Amino acid sequence: MLKSLQIGYKQRETRYPVLIPARMRAAPSWTDVVIHNLSAHGALIACDNPPDRGAYVDIRRGRQTIVGRVVWKKDRFFGIRAQGTIDIAAITNEPRLAHRPEIVNSPAASFDRRAQNRINQDADIARQLEKSRLWSSAFQSGILIAAVLFAAGCAAAEVYDALATPFSALENQL
Incomplete structure (x- = not known):
């Protein structure tokens, strides 16, 4: 069962x-x-x-x-x-x-390889984070500059259209 x-x-x-x-x-x-x-x-x-x-x-x-x-x-x-x-x-x-095993007093024996790897990995992550931050800052600035140039171009076209009509009428009168 x-x-x-x-x-x-x-x-x-x-x-x-x-x-x-x-x-x-x-x-x-x-x-x-x-x-x-x-x-x-x-x-x-x-x-x-x-x-x-x-x-x-x-x-x-x-x-x-x-x-x-x-x-x-x-x-x-x-x-x-x-x-x-x-x-x-x-x-x-x-x-x-x-009792606990004795640790030999030599730099090679007391060196914790894993701790050094962790430090190197943390440093690599910090470097990558800084590169990403700089790249995103540059990308954001580039987008902002492109947006300002586009807005300035649109404003210049509107001003040209607004002034072109009166000046062409004035030119025809002369």
């Missing part, structure tokens, strides 16, 4: 209940989260301040990373849809690090 009611519905992926502490990066900051269940393409996660629906997040457990988009949110819980397939065994078997 249940099978006949579920015709046309997609079978849900198997959920694996777990309680795994992890870290989440949503926008610019990191926060602690707990993964409550995992499936091949998603996860149920809880934290104090969950991200909004549609936000992209990085969930990290040791060296394992899940990149996904928040598809629903309710109270402290939210669900993500992962960009790729989640290796459930690797995440559940990953040991929790006793």
